[in-house]
Amino acid sequence: MVEEEGFRRYVAHIILWIGIAIVAFPVYIAFIASTQDNALIANGQMSLLPGGHFFETYYQTIFVGTSGSTREPVGNMMLNSLVMALLIAIGKIAISIISAYAIVYFRFPFRMPIFWIIFITLMLPVEVRIYPTYKIVADLHMLDSYAGLALPLIASATATLLFRQFFMTVPDELLEASRIDGAGPLRFFWDTLLPLSRTNMAALFVILFILGWNQYLWPLLITTRDDMQTIQVGIRKMITTTDALTEWPIVMATAVLAMLPPVFVVVAMQKLFVRGLVETEK
Amino acid sequence: MQKQAIFQSRLLPYALVAPQLAIVLLFFYWPALQAVIQSFLLQDAFGLSTSFVWFENYLDLFREPAYFEAILRTFFFSFAIAVSSLSFALLLAVMADKPLRGSMLYRTLLIWPYAVAPPVVGVLWIFMLHPSLGIIARYLRAIGIDWNPLLDGDQAATLIILAAAWKQISYNFLFFLAGLQSIPRSVLEAAAIDGARPMRRFWTVTFPLLSPTIFFLLVVNIVYAFFDTFGIIDTMTRGGPGKSTETLVYKVYSDGLLGGNLGSSAAQSVILMVMVIVLTGIQFRFVERKVTY
Numbered sequence: 001m002v003e004e005e006g007f008r009r010y011v012a013h014i015i016l017w018i019g020i021a022i023v024a025f026p027v028y029i030a031f032i033a034s035t036q037d038n039a040l041i042a043n044g045q046m047s048l049l050p051g052g053h054f055f056e057t058y059y060q061t062i063f064v065g066t067s068g069s070t071r072e073p074v075g076n077m078m079l080n081s082l083v084m085a086l087l088i089a090i091g092k093i094a095i096s097i098i099s100a101y102a103i104v105y106f107r108f109p110f111r112m113p114i115f116w117i118i119f120i121t122l123m124l125p126v127e128v129r130i131y132p133t134y135k136i137v138a139d140l141h142m143l144d145s146y147a148g149l150a151l152p153l154i155a156s157a158t159a160t161l162l163f164r165q166f167f168m169t170v171p172d173e174l175l176e177a178s179r180i181d182g183a184g185p186l187r188f189f190w191d192t193l194l195p196l197s198r199t200n201m202a203a204l205f206v207i208l209f210i211l212g213w214n215q216y217l218w219p220l221l222i223t224t225r226d227d228m229q230t231i232q233v234g235i236r237k238m239i240t241t242t243d244a245l246t247e248w249p250i251v252m253a254t255a256v257l258a259m260l261p262p263v264f265v266v267v268a269m270q271k272l273f274v275r276g277l278v279e280t281e282k
Numbered sequence: 283m284q285k286q287a288i289f290q291s292r293l294l295p296y297a298l299v300a301p302q303l304a305i306v307l308l309f310f311y312w313p314a315l316q317a318v319i320q321s322f323l324l325q326d327a328f329g330l331s332t333s334f335v336w337f338e339n340y341l342d343l344f345r346e347p348a349y350f351e352a353i354l355r356t357f358f359f360s361f362a363i364a365v366s367s368l369s370f371a372l373l374l375a376v377m378a379d380k381p382l383r384g385s386m387l388y389r390t391l392l393i394w395p396y397a398v399a400p401p402v403v404g405v406l407w408i409f410m411l412h413p414s415l416g417i418i419a420r421y422l423r424a425i426g427i428d429w430n431p432l433l434d435g436d437q438a439a440t441l442i443i444l445a446a447a448w449k450q451i452s453y454n455f456l457f458f459l460a461g462l463q464s465i466p467r468s469v470l471e472a473a474a475i476d477g478a479r480p481m482r483r484f485w486t487v488t489f490p491l492l493s494p495t496i497f498f499l500l501v502v503n504i505v506y507a508f509f510d511t512f513g514i515i516d517t518m519t520r521g522g523p524g525k526s527t528e529t530l531v532y533k534v535y536s537d538g539l540l541g542g543n544l545g546s547s548a549a550q551s552v553i554l555m556v557m558v559i560v561l562t563g564i565q566f567r568f569v570e571r572k573v574t575y
Contacts, residue, residue, distance in 0.1 A: 012378075013382065046417055188289075220516075265397065
C-alpha cells in the first residue's frame, strides 16, 4: 500500500473542492442571474445570492420568450432541440448497426470499399463542408425542417466501427445455434444480436444524444424561421441586440434550461456515459 | 479479421448498408467534392458568371496576411487551450485518484461540464466577464485592470481560451483518471519502497506511464480547439474585436456567409480538410487504437 499521510489527503480534498468550485461557478452565476431583476444586473449590481424572480422569469422564458430579440418561447426551442437530438441519436444507431451487421456477417462484392467509404467520413466534419452541404439541403427543400436538421449529421463512422468491433466478439456458436433453430439472417439479428447489443446501444445513445442536443453551427445555418430554431441557436440570438436591451435574466434562464437535459443525462447515467465516451474515442 | 460463420444472401447486405451509404454519399462526399470544385472557381460580384481559375483562390489566400494570422492564431489558441486544460485536469485527476472518501462524488461533480454546449459556455463566460455588468469584471477593475474584452483583442483572446479550456476540463479529467487507474499499484509501491517521495514518484513513474494518454488527449484537444470552439467564439466575440479571435473555422463561416466569397471559403474548407486528415492520421498512427481492419 502506498502511504498517504493525513496532511496530503487534506490537500487533495481542498484542491478537488477548488476544482469543483471553478467548474461550477459560471453555472451558479447563471442560475443566480436568472432569478434576479434585469435592471439590477444591467447596472452591474447583481448579488451573489438568489433573487425573488425565479418563477416569473422561468415562466416567461419557457412560455413567452424574450420580448425583443427572439419572440419565441424557449419551451418550443427545447422541443426542437429534443426532436433533433433524438433523431440524430436514434438515426445514427439504427443505420450504423445494420451496416455493421452487413459488413461483419456477410461476404459480398465491394464489402471492404464500402467499409472504407464509411470509415473516411471521420475526416469530413460538418465544419469543412458547410456551404456545399447547405446548398444540397436547400435544393432538397429541407431548410427549416427536422429532416434537414438531422439527416446530414446522421451518418457515423464511429458508431459503425463500434458495432463492428462488438459483433466481432460475439461467438460464432450463437449464429450456428440459431441457424439450427431455423433462423434466417433477419431473425438472428433481431432475436440474438440486438438484445446482446443493448448496453452498447445505450452507452452510444447517451453520447449521441448529448452531441445532438449541443449541435450549433448546422442548425444556425439551416434554420431561418423562428419556430424552427433550436435552443443553442436561440440563445445566441438573444444576446445579439445591443447590450442595453439584452434581457439577461431570460438569457441566463435559457442557458440553464439548455444545460439541464444533457447534464441530467450525464449525471443520471454516469456509467453508460463514461463507457460510451471511452468507447467512441477508441 | 473475419467472421467464420456468415450468412449467404445476395441482396440483403446491400439493403442493410444502403441507408448509411446513401447519407454518406449525399451529405459527406458530394459536398466535399463540391467544396473542392468550388475552390477552383471564381464568381463575379453579382454571382452571374463563374470561371475556372485554377489555384487562384488558394494563391489569394496565401497572399493575404490575414489568413496567415488566422492560422497562427488557431495554432496558438489550440496550444493554449490544450496546455491549460490538460494541466489543470491532470492535477485534479491525480488528486481524485488517491484513495479518498467521496471519490465517486468528486468524479460526478467534475465531469458534468462535458454536457454544456459551446454556445452556452460562451454565454456563461461573457456574462461573468462582460465589461459593464460582469461579476468578475467588477473585481478586475477594482484591482486596477482596464478590462474590456469587447475592445481589447488580447483580452478577448484570453476570454475565449479560458472558456474553451473550462469546457474541456471534464473530458480530460475523465481520461486522465482512467489512465491513472490503469497504472499498476505494484509499480508505485516498488518506487515507494525504494524511498521515492510522492512528488518524485509522480514525475519518474506516473507521468511517463501516462504519456500515451497525454498524447491522445493532446490530439483530441487540438481537434476540439479547431472545430468545437466555433460556438464559443460566435456567442462571445464573433471573431472580433478586429479579427483578434477569428480562427480558421470561423473564417470559413464568416467569409462564406457574411463576405459572400464562396471560392475563398471553399479553398479554406479544403485546406481545413487536409488539416483534419493529417490530425486523424497522427491519431491513428501514433495513438494505440483498438480498431482492427
